[in-house]
Every structure is written in structure tokens, then in C-alpha cells.
Amino acid sequence: MSIKPMVRSNLCINAHPTGCAAMVDSWIKRVQAVRPSIQSAAAKAGKSLPKNVLVLGCSTGYGLASRIAAAFGCGAGSIGVSFERDATDKKPGSPGWYNNREFDRQASLAGMYSKTLNMDAFSNEARAEVIRLAKEQGLVFDQVVYSLASPVRTDPATGIMHKSVLKPLGKPFTGRSVDVMSGAISEISVEPGNDQEIADTVKVMGGEDWELWLRALTDAGLLAKGCVTLAYSYIGPEHTWAVYRDGTIGKAKAHLETTAKALDGLLAGIGGKAYVSIDKAVVTRSSSVIPVVSLYIAALFKAMKQLGLHEDCQDQMIRLYRDRLMGTVPTDEAGRIRLDDWEMRPEVQELTSRFFNGVTEANLSTTTDFEGFRKDFLQIHGFDVPGVDYEAEVAYL
Ligand SMILES: NC(=O)c1ccc[n+]([C@@H]2O[C@H](COP(=O)([O-])OP(=O)(O)OC[C@H]3O[C@@H](n4cnc5c(N)ncnc54)[C@H](O)[C@@H]3O)[C@@H](O)[C@H]2O)c1
Numbered sequence: 001m002s003i004k005p006m007v008r009s010n011l012c013i014n015a016h017p018t019g020c021a022a023m024v025d026s027w028i029k030r031v032q033a034v035r036p037s038i039q040s041a042a043a044k045a046g047k048s049l050p051k052n053v054l055v056l057g058c059s060t061g062y063g064l065a066s067r068i069a070a071a072f073g074c075g076a077g078s079i080g081v082s083f084e085r086d087a088t089d090k091k092p093g094s095p096g097w098y099n100n101r102e103f104d105r106q107a108s109l110a111g112m113y114s115k116t117l118n119m120d121a122f123s124n125e126a127r128a129e130v131i132r133l134a135k136e137q138g139l140v141f142d143q144v145v146y147s148l149a150s151p152v153r154t155d156p157a158t159g160i161m162h163k164s165v166l167k168p169l170g171k172p173f174t175g176r177s178v179d180v181m182s183g184a185i186s187e188i189s190v191e192p193g194n195d196q197e198i199a200d201t202v203k204v205m206g207g208e209d210w211e212l213w214l215r216a217l218t219d220a221g222l223l224a225k226g227c228v229t230l231a232y233s234y235i236g237p238e239h240t241w242a243v244y245r246d247g248t249i250g251k252a253k254a255h256l257e258t259t260a261k262a263l264d265g266l267l268a269g270i271g272g273k274a275y276v277s278i279d280k281a282v283v284t285r286s287s288s289v290i291p292v293v294s295l296y297i298a299a300l301f302k303a304m305k306q307l308g309l310h311e312d313c314q315d316q317m318i319r320l321y322r323d324r325l326m327g328t329v330p331t332d333e334a335g336r337i338r339l340d341d342w343e344m345r346p347e348v349q350e351l352t353s354r355f356f357n358g359v360t361e362a363n364l365s366t367t368t369d370f371e372g373f374r375k376d377f378l379q380i381h382g383f384d385v386p387g388v389d390y391e392a393e394v395a396y397l
Helices: 017-045 061-074 095-109 124-137 195-205 208-219 248-270 293-306 313-325 346-358 370-379
Strands: 052-056 077-082 114-118 141-146 152-154 161-163 173-178 185-190 223-233 273-278
Touching: 017 061, 017 095, 017 313, 052 061, 052 124, 061 077, 061 095, 061 141, 061 313, 077 095, 077 124, 095 114, 114 124, 124 208, 141 208, 152 195, 161 195, 173 293, 195 248, 208 223, 208 248, 223 248, 248 273, 293 346, 293 370
Parallel strands: 052 077, 052 141, 077 114, 141 223, 223 273
Antiparallel strands: 152 161, 173 185
């Protein structure tokens, strides 16, 4: 059977096994190509490369790119946790399931320890299993990457399932979004979130679970001296503030930043450090469905490509490892790592605004990099990947 993308409202509900593996392979190859530069940055700074890392949310997007940078750029063994739909012989798995399979295969071929757990990372069972595995393997973690993006979280203390929402605060928001397949631009209106929705979004996407992980690993004695933990966030420009920075998700991300300070206290005894890294807007399964962000990304890509500054997830994580973590870790005044520095350059934002404000359905493909946005969207689901024969028979499993 051949598999075609099934996309509705910027959500792709299937994946191509060979294409996902080819995407992971291409990211691995790009990291392998810059491995010497990561190693020499570490040597220059007198820093050790991480030996073992734990990546929560390891299967797609920034988590996958971090795991590849740690493993294939630094030689680290890794445990990854993600929540993906298994493939069966009758049904395709989710892209992350195929990505994990390819990552584990290549890590094992390269002689690196790699174990991926398909579990709810918010659960105490996932923490217990990671701790059991790490003890069994004699691993202590030099890095813990927290890259979960989820619409729901069941609080292990209460059993209550909380749902996160992407809503503005205070007043309704109206903005434009683009459909990734048809290119149709539609105006969407979102009612403001209420106090309960803010609290729920903070429960899901704030720092509570990050802290539970770090406390559990500390209690189990599984954090190495100097351990670094990272969680990811976004700030972006004014076009996206109503639904992002100033919205319900912004409250959750502010909580993540407060949590980083608490974790600094927890890790002080082992000389460790917690960072929030502000990353650039890229196409992932999570970002594609955020109102306005799709159109902003299409405009941003056009501007950054025009200025020779374009980056995807893997480029960002290469920069994180080589130019941030392996050096003196430059941060902003709030102690955050800034990987959105190129995105936020005035010339990039000026050009992006011009494209974003001037776009219509008629000029979409000339005024923005809509094609680049769509290509990235399809590729993260294993479609439209160069070198893959999409007419060839392929099994789900
Ligand atoms: N995409 C962007 O443009 C962007 C920009 C800056 C920061 N970020 C941040 O990066 C982080 C990762 O986002 P992404 O865009 O890479 O998302 P993504 O959708 O590609 O990845 C999310 C990951 O979380 C995992 N996950 C979700 N629920 C889980 C659960 N219950 N248990 C275990 N794993 C679970 C998924 O399996 C996947 O591995 C988020 O904090 C996001 O806010 C994203």
C-alpha cells in the first residue's frame, strides 16, 4: 500500500514510516557533520560533553532535535520518554513512533545506549520506570531536557485531567490563520480564557511536572555533578502575543520560568543549573495548530531565508549545544538562554511584518514562504522527504 497525507485543519493524522525514518536520518547526518565543532567548543571552554541525557518529549520537534544533538553531536547515551501511537499491521503509528524507532536503531548501530519509553511522562509510573532503568544501567544524567507539549495532563496527585487552551486574556482576539494544504486564509476569533482555563493551562504546560521530575531524580541520586536541565519556551513578536505571550500559554510559560529558579536551588548542591531556553518559531505538530502562528511562520521563513538566517529545529539545537551549552552559557537579564536572537533581530522582524501584513490568499506564495511552511509540515509527518519513493509499497509496521 502507498500512504498519502491525511490532513485536516493543520493536523496530519497519519505518517509515512520510510519518510519519518529518512527525516531522522537527515537530522542525524547534519549533526554528525558538525560534531567536531561541538567537541572543539567543549574543549575550548574546558567543559565535558554530556555522557547521559534524559529527554522528556523525545519523539518530535525540539525534543527529538535535542536528543539527536546530545547523542550524535556529543556521543551521549539517552533515555527518551514520549507518548506516541504505536503502529500495528493495520494502522499507521504517529510520526514520533517511527522517529523513535529510527533513532533507537541508529543509536544502537553507533554503539550508544538508547532506550525509548512510550509512556505518559506526567505519570508517576513513567518516573518510576526511568529511575528503575537508569539504576539498572548504572546511568546518572548530565542533562535532563523537558520538551513536552501536550493538550492534557492528568495530575498524578489528584487523578484530575487538566486541559490546556490557547486563548487570549482579557478580551477576544481576532486574527488570520492559513490552512497548510489549501492555502486558504481565514479569520478566526477566540474568546478570552477564564481563570479556570488559565489554571488548567498552567497545570499542563507550566513547570509543576518539570519540578516533579527533577525532585524524583534528585531523590533517587540520578543527577550527575553539574547536571543541566532545560525547558523550552517562546516569546515571539507582537503578531503572536495575544494568543501566545499574553495568553493562557504565556501564563504557563511564566510559571516555567519561575520553576527554573526553584530548580536552581534544588540543583545548587550538585553544582547544577536549570535553564529556560527561548527557541525560535519552527514547524512542529504543536506549533502548526496555534492560531496566527502558521501565517506568521510562513512570513518569518520568507524573511529569514531572504536574509540567510533560516533555521529549523535541528539547526536550533545544534546552536544550543555548540554555541550555548558548551560555552559559558550566555543568558539574558532574566537568566534565559536566547535561541530566538536571530528571529528577533530588527531587520528580520521588519521584513516579516511587511510580509505578514501584506499577505492575501492571492499573493500567499510570493509574499510568504508558504511552500517552505507546507514542506516542513509534510516532512515532519514523513511526507515530501527527498529520496523517498512514495509510490513504493510500505508496511505500517
Ligand atoms: N514549535 C515551536 O515553534 C516552539 C518554539 C519555541 C518553543 N517551543 C517549545 O518547545 C517544546 C516542545 O514543543 P514542540 O513544538 O517541539 O512540540 P512537538 O509536538 O513536536 O513535541 C511534543 C513532544 O511531547 C511529547 N508528549 C506530549 N504529551 C506527552 C505525554 N503525556 N507523555 C510523554 N510525552 C508527551 C510528544 O510525544 C512529543 O515528543 C514546548 O515546550 C514548546 O512550547 C516550541
